[in-house]
Amino acid sequence: MADSDFTRLLAAQVGNEFSASQQYIAVAAWFEQQTLPELAAFFYRQAVEERNHAMMLLKFQMDTDREAHLPGVAEPRSEFADPAEPIRLALEQERRVTDQITAMATAARAEADYQAEQFMQWFLKEQVEEVSSMNDLLRIVEHAGANVLLVEDYLTREAAKAGGGGVDPTAPPAAGGAL
Ligand SMILES: [Fe+2]
Numbered sequence: 738m739a740d741s742d743f744t745r746l747l748a749a750q751v752g753n754e755f756s757a758s759q760q761y762i763a764v765a766a767w768f769e770q771q772t773l774p775e776l777a778a779f780f781y782r783q784a785v786e787e788r789n790h791a792m793m794l795l796k797f798q799m800d801t802d803r804e805a806h807l808p809g810v811a812e813p814r815s816e817f818a819d820p821a822e823p824i825r826l827a828l829e830q831e832r833r834v835t836d837q838i839t840a841m842a843t844a845a846r847a848e849a850d851y852q853a854e855q856f857m858q859w860f861l862k863e864q865v866e867e868v869s870s871m872n873d874l875l876r877i878v879e880h881a882g883a884n885v886l887l888v889e890d891y892l893t894r895e896a897a898k899a900g901g902g903g904v905d906p907t908a909p910p911a912a913g914g915a916l
């Protein structure tokens with residue numbers, strides 16, 4: 738098991754999720770500097786979610802007697818030309834993560850690692866939501882065009898409807914607890 742494809746992909750994915758988290762902090766900070774607080778808040782929240790994903794993977798490594806290894810992360814992009822650009826980047830990132838998660842599920846099944854296969858089910862479902870919500874946000878930004886404040890209003894209304902969200906009880910446990 739130590740040298741399995743799934744084990745290697747799992748270790749790499751800890752880094753990928755932390756990279757995603759760093760990228761979303763960079764995007765959030767860019768929006769904050771543009772004085773677009775709802776877009777900033779959306780990406781700060783997203784950054785915490787990605788951090789939690791990394792900590793779930795780390796916990797699974799430890800729970801299954803794999804080595805808990807923290808890879809370094811590359812510097813994120815932090816300069817953007819307009820409000821649509823970071824959201825396009827975020828959508829590409831979510832699609833890339835979906836491919837990574839799919840590769841992990843494929844490896845788990847090929848190796849008859851049913852615990853790993855079951856563990857990956859939540860991440861597959863999560864990626865459907867992540868790609869869909871980023872797609873929605875990109876469309877809203879494109880509809881709003883030059884009037885980005887409409888996007889801020891949209892996010893305020895959506896946040897009010899969601900009523901604070903709350904913790905997903907079906908999520909795998911995170912190392913040290915989810916934030
Ligand atoms: Fe993630």
Ligand SMILES: [Fe+2]
Nearest residue numbers: 787831834867
């Ligand atoms: Fe994500």
